Amino acid sequence: MSEQPVLRPVPVGGFPEWLPHVRLVELRWLDVIRAAFERYGFCSVETPSVERMEVLLAKGETSKEVYSLGRAQGAEEGRLGLHFDLTVPFARYAAQHFNELVFPFKRYQIQRVWRGERPQEGRFREFTQCDVDVIDVDEVAPHFDAELPRLVHDVLTSLDLPPWTLAVSNRKVLQGFCEGLGVAEPLDVVRAVDKIDKIGPDGVAALLAERLRPAQVEAVLELARLRGDVGAVRALGVESALLAEGLDELDFVLDELSDLPNVVADFSVARGLDYYTGTVYEGRFVDWPEYGAICSGGRYDDLAGSFIRRRLPGVGLSIGFSRIFAKMLAEGLLDTGPASPADVLVVLPKDRRRTATATAKALRDRGLAVELYHQEDKVAKQLRYASRKGIPFAWFPPFADGRPHEVKDLATGVQEEADPASWSRDRGRPGR
Amino acid sequence: MSEQPVLRPVPVGGFPEWLPHVRLVELRWLDVIRAAFERYGFCSVETPSVERMEVLLAKGETSKEVYSLGRAQGAEEGRLGLHFDLTVPFARYAAQHFNELVFPFKRYQIQRVWRGERPQEGRFREFTQCDVDVIDVDEVAPHFDAELPRLVHDVLTSLDLPPWTLAVSNRKVLQGFCEGLGVAEPLDVVRAVDKIDKIGPDGVAALLAERLRPAQVEAVLELARLRGDVGAVRALGVESALLAEGLDELDFVLDELSDLPNVVADFSVARGLDYYTGTVYEGRFVDWPEYGAICSGGRYDDLAGSFIRRRLPGVGLSIGFSRIFAKMLAEGLLDTGPASPADVLVVLPKDRRRTATATAKALRDRGLAVELYHQEDKVAKQLRYASRKGIPFAWFPPFADGRPHEVKDLATGVQEEADPASWSRDRGRPGR
Numbered sequence A, B: 001m002s003e004q005p006v007l008r009p010v011p012v013g014g015f016p017e018w019l020p021h022v023r024l025v026e027l028r029w030l031d032v033i034r035a036a037f038e039r040y041g042f043c044s045v046e047t048p049s050v051e052r053m054e055v056l057l058a059k060g061e062t063s064k065e066v067y068s069l070g071r072a073q074g075a076e077e078g079r080l081g082l083h084f085d086l087t088v089p090f091a092r093y094a095a096q097h098f099n100e101l102v103f104p105f106k107r108y109q110i111q112r113v114w115r116g117e118r119p120q121e122g123r124f125r126e127f128t129q130c131d132v133d134v135i136d137v138d139e140v141a142p143h144f145d146a147e148l149p150r151l152v153h154d155v156l157t158s159l160d161l162p163p164w165t166l167a168v169s170n171r172k173v174l175q176g177f178c179e180g181l182g183v184a185e186p187l188d189v190v191r192a193v194d195k196i197d198k199i200g201p202d203g204v205a206a207l208l209a210e211r212l213r214p215a216q217v218e219a220v221l222e223l224a225r226l227r228g229d230v231g232a233v234r235a236l237g238v239e240s241a242l243l244a245e246g247l248d249e250l251d252f253v254l255d256e257l258s259d260l261p262n263v264v265a266d267f268s269v270a271r272g273l274d275y276y277t278g279t280v281y282e283g284r285f286v287d288w289p290e291y292g293a294i295c296s297g298g299r300y301d302d303l304a305g306s307f308i309r310r311r312l313p314g315v316g317l318s319i320g321f322s323r324i325f326a327k328m329l330a331e332g333l334l335d336t337g338p339a340s341p342a343d344v345l346v347v348l349p350k351d352r353r354r355t356a357t358a359t360a361k362a363l364r365d366r367g368l369a370v371e372l373y374h375q376e377d378k379v380a381k382q383l384r385y386a387s388r389k390g391i392p393f394a395w396f397p398p399f400a401d402g403r404p405h406e407v408k409d410l411a412t413g414v415q416e417e418a419d420p421a422s423w424s425r426d427r428g429r430p431g432r
Helices: A020-039 A087-096 A143-158 A171-181 A186-193 A196-209 A214-225 A241-256 A321-330 A353-365 A379-389 B020-039 B087-096 B143-158 B171-181 B186-193 B196-209 B214-225 B241-256 B321-330 B353-365 B379-389
Strands: A050-052 A067-071 A080-082 A105-114 A126-135 A164-170 A263-265 A276-285 A295-300 A314-319 A344-346 A370-372 A393-396 A405-409 A415-418 B050-052 B067-071 B080-082 B105-114 B126-135 B164-170 B263-265 B276-285 B295-300 B314-319 B344-346 B370-372 B393-396 B405-409 B415-418
Touching: A020 A105, A020 A126, A020 A143, A020 A321, A050 A087, A087 A105, A087 A126, A087 A314, A126 A143, A126 A321, A143 A164, A143 A241, A143 A276, A143 A295, A143 A314, A164 A171, A164 A241, A171 A186, A171 A214, A171 A241, A171 A276, A186 A196, A186 A214, A196 A214, A241 A263, A241 A276, A276 A314, A344 A353, A344 A379, A353 A370, A379 A393, B020 B105, B020 B126, B020 B143, B020 B321, B050 B087, B087 B105, B087 B126, B087 B314, B126 B143, B126 B321, B143 B164, B143 B241, B143 B276, B143 B295, B143 B314, B164 B171, B164 B241, B171 B186, B171 B214, B171 B241, B171 B276, B186 B196, B186 B214, B196 B214, B241 B263, B241 B276, B276 B314, B344 B353, B344 B379, B353 B370, B379 B393
Parallel strands: A164 A263, A344 A370, A344 A393, B164 B263, B344 B370, B344 B393
Antiparallel strands: A050 A080, A067 A080, A067 B067, A105 A126, A126 A314, A164 A276, A276 A295, A295 A314, A393 A405, A405 A415, B050 B080, B067 B080, B105 B126, B126 B314, B164 B276, B276 B295, B295 B314, B393 B405, B405 B415
């Protein structure tokens, strides 16, 4: 069998996987994120990877390429597809379990999602997202518009990333501004301004010029250039009821987050193709502004409306976990350590298997991560194995009854007597 | 939009999802399992959910119904399928990253898998498995045949399940026994004996009678009835080189695990349709013997042989996480608590939003899980919300500067002064 390998085990494009030492960091990141979500009192939810196709397409969402499921043996599996985000499954979940949930329902969801897009930097076909959403009946308190970015700010800060900003705006500001300018189709403007990262202000101006008067184009671009507080927008002198409402809402959020210097108002943020109706968020790396958003979200009026005769508005933020992680890996900024989670390798002495097994058990019972060497090789070979795996300590069970245990620090070479009932690592695990 | 719901949010059969209070227990279980795997020094690996179809079908495995991926918008996605177990992806992973791994390579993998089977009790279309495998070049030390069941025994014990046994046997015993009996096609016997749980000894006898002489049938059934140590098999007086080898291997494993009373030799265990060549394992609930295996595995000669010109034998055990969890849930044996992970609800007093936010932050910075109430409702309403979510403590920030904080235990009603810089819950979280 092993003489004729027929299949080269090549990676499948857009479906990343990591070596163990990288995976260990990924796990640590996921732990940090989950802990932060729970520190804010959010419940964990997981939904199936699969939804009925009509659920996935209920919002007429066609920009995400949905994978459908078939059966190799024939028989179509109804019409099921892999979810392309965690918001649609969450809306379906909230509607389905409406009577069993306490509202406002605050949930986090960390899962893989799938999109049949062309893979490129920061864009995968299978990737992990970390979402927080609050959904409530009839209306959602403005409180959450500020709590979610604070939470995500906490998370991103804990991950020790290179500089990033979390831009906040409000859909009503740009739309209300257009109304104030007398623009007939504000949504066209939203869509155009949303492209500013890709095509620049001149590109946006060219798009807008097809429908707007030059003075209107200039006013919109002036708004999109503004950063900071809402006063500067008010100073532009454009007025409408919707604009005033949007500025008030945004002002509340900015005021609540005034202690976070890298949360900024940015009136070019529109999240154009999505379902947002009020506050919108978009996080980016400062040094890689053209790299995709590292988190994004906003307030939506009623995502669950296709499923239930109650209005369930919400506000949510999604962290692009795989996108951030892959970038850190590519830039060499990931603090990787050894592949093994083990603190200690217990050396297997000749004819002392029972003693070695009991030693490993005693150390494990005290919470240490312990690998027991697997055969009676020469000690030098066993130590070499520990070094190659990055295991920091080697433990020598007694070679005869009544003799002491000894432990060797493989970094310093220091070896000393130790008691399995009390020994502990007196420094943190490297790379953990 | 909310007036015309068009889609009933019905569950999709075979794709389970849990309410938040159940999900919280599931998370705790997964933590326990992962911690045990790491305590034995196993590395975490995750592979994509998807493999190329020829990889999934490389072993001619057709008993698992594979889901293939298509694209809603047309264009076929090459030939990709969702993995139906974690062993095949692991074999591909080990071959693909061969030069970057340290052998023996000990990995654990906790992921969802998919099978297009008809859903029934304990059998899902999407479910979570927790696998541990050791793979090595050319040969795998017998050590691991004993270490894996010890590890899984640790895991299952930590989960506080109703009584279960972990049966161990060795493929070579039954096959070698057949050789000793002069049976021409031992694999037919393996397949027949493997059905003993479903069709009983009489059913197996009927199957065997088609090919074996009555004395041979009787001898095989006598072997399959044996439990306990290998001496009883030797006492049957049948002899072959393969049988002797299998009994020696099994004897080593049983001797190593002699401190674990619910690990037993069971010569009816064959794991008939799988790729095992030596030690085999199968765990079952004592009270529900007809319920599917809760863990299973064994030793295989060369799973990666389709991918690489090296022999990579291994030994592995897979815990049927979803199957166990769903059974505990169905039997009412799951120790569920509140839906919320929060320790404390910080009450939002009138006009004291800043103080309340700062209080929540101070408690969170000390690692507590804290929900900050979201609007200035009456205090009674805020407390009712905490009770409905099962949050055990309500925290009252001072209603004026210079006044003390107070905390109320919602179970006892006791309310007292507290300092956010030093307060702690003096009892464990219920249900955690």
